[in-house]
Amino acid sequence: MVKSAFIYSEIFSHYDFGPLHPFKTSRAQIVYELCHRYHLLERPWIEIRKPEPLTFDKLASFHDSEYLSVLQAASYNPFSFEMLGCGLGTEENPIIEGLYDLIALSAGATYLGTQLLTEEGFTIAYNIFGGFHHAGRSHAEGFCYINDAGIALSLLLEKGLKVAYLDLDAHHGNGIQDAFYRDNRVLKISLHESGKTLYPWSGYETEIGEGAGKGFNVNIPLPRGTDDETYLYAFSEIVPPLMEAFAPDITIGVFGADTHHTDPLTHLNMSNHSLCRAVNTIVELSQKVLALGGGGYNVYTAARTWSLLWSVMNKIEPEDVYLGAVGGMMYGPETESGSLEEDAPSITSGALKESTHKEVERVVDFIKGSVFPHVGI
16 A cells, blocks of 8 residues: 655755756755646645754764765855865855755655655655765765765665665766675666766676675666667666566665756656656565655756656646646646646657667676676576
């Protein structure tokens, strides 16, 4: 029986990284308002939960204490030499007033999700302001100051749980891979644009883990221009058999909306169709799901996608309760047709289709030969 938590705080959108920075905190509020507009939160099995900031000690379950102290001080002192070695104060990871409070709240929302799933009988917990998968134990990178998914993984492993980490963000989750590369208690699967064309320039299919973790780190790098059809081919060939063999207690999903063809930072040729279908499969394969937003830099496209994913996870058809109201669309171009619905698949053709699909087939064959035997397939 489904029991879902939508974890949200209006404080998420009170911060601004500047007009030129791609990360817009306002997207969280837009998702929340879209979910209200399309009647996606008013169900008896759904609760809206408000997070609290995560304590220093809980943050330190993944991050080095020294780094956290520098990060905490940086929120009130805009520059120190210690920041330079931690990736702080750059154009990528600027320091803004109250930064530590914001990231502690973000991590608190993800942590609340783990509590709801493990202690209060929830089956789905959704923190749209989470999925900061690039941050390392002692440094910031890629707009990520703390790694909330890494914190959640560390705390779930302390409880003796098996965890599947499925990263659908267009950028490779290098912070998670680096931290759990030798760990067989976490099955890590990442579908992302290839490091040949996109930051963080990692996540190749040959990176399959080391030691006890060999075979439990799975990367599916996608060539530039990959469409929905090829994406879903790769997903269906790799993810379901690995999930069924691993049988996790909890699944953490980073559902980045930057796979969309309108995203300004990526180069894939996808609509929201493949992400919706992939998330639906993940929910069906999982006992419990902690869903995190991840990246998405076309604000309205990302907000629309994340709202759709919430409807998919809860098997609700979006219903525009403001249809016909004066003023038209409230939150920008939800779609070309002006409604919140899953797009038709984006399918390419010709030489681009042939080359991308051939490369993905090669990657899939490699994974089946090098990874599947380690997990008993």
